Amino acid sequence: MEYLLNFLADYSLGGHSALAKEMRLLSRDYIELLAATGMRSGKESLNIKWKHIEWYVDIRTGKRYLRIWVTGKTGARYLIAKHRAEEALQRLANRELNRYHFCRHFLA
Numbered sequence: 637m638e639y640l641l642n643f644l645a646d647y648s649l650g651g652h653s654a655l656a657k658e659m660r661l662l663s664r665d666y667i668e669l670l671a672a673t674g675m676r677s678g679k680e681s682l683n684i685k686w687k688h689i690e691w692y693v694d695i696r697t698g699k700r701y702l703r704i705w706v707t708g709k710t711g712a713r714y715l716i717a718k719h720r721a722e723e724a725l726q727r728l729a730n731r732e733l734n735r736y737h738f739c740r741h742f743l744a
Contacts, residue, residue, distance in 0.1 A: 637671065640667075640671075641668065641671075641720075644663075644664040644667060644668065645664065647660060647663075647664065648660045648661050648663070648664040658731075661727070661731065662728075664724075665724040665725075665727050665728050666681070668720060668721070668723070668724040669681075669717075669721055669724045669725065672717050672718040672719075672720045672721035672724065673704055673715040673716075673717045673718070673721055674715055675704070675706055675715055676706075676708055676709070678708070678709075679707070679708040679709060680706040680707065680708035681706075683706065683707055683708075684704065684706060686729075688704055688705040688706065689702065689703075689704050689705075689725065690702075690703055690704075690705075691703070692714075692716075701716050701717070702716070702717040702719075702721055702722055702725075703715070703716055703717070704717060704721075
């Protein structure tokens with residue numbers, strides 16, 4: 637798994653065009669998110685929205701977890717993400733925010 641994650645980090649820096657670069661970055665985050673959550677590719681991953689992602693605190697232990705609500709072929713369920721999922725989600729959020737600011741500036 638570490639080999640794959642290291643490869644993706646290097647792979648995501650390449651690409652010959654702006655679209656290829658964006659797709660490599662997106663692919664890295666998508667694969668890392670699937671691996672860190674156990675989320676199924678397809679229906680579960682395609683239906684996810686920011687509102688489905690939340691911090692959850694276990695009242696018995698006081699530990700904080702990243703929890704993701706998904707729906708798919710076996711119904712709805714919560715996924716508890718490993719810590720590296722937070723990094724992938726943060727990269728996605730930052731790119732989305734940058735795109736928003738660019739579009740807002742460009743269209744103003």
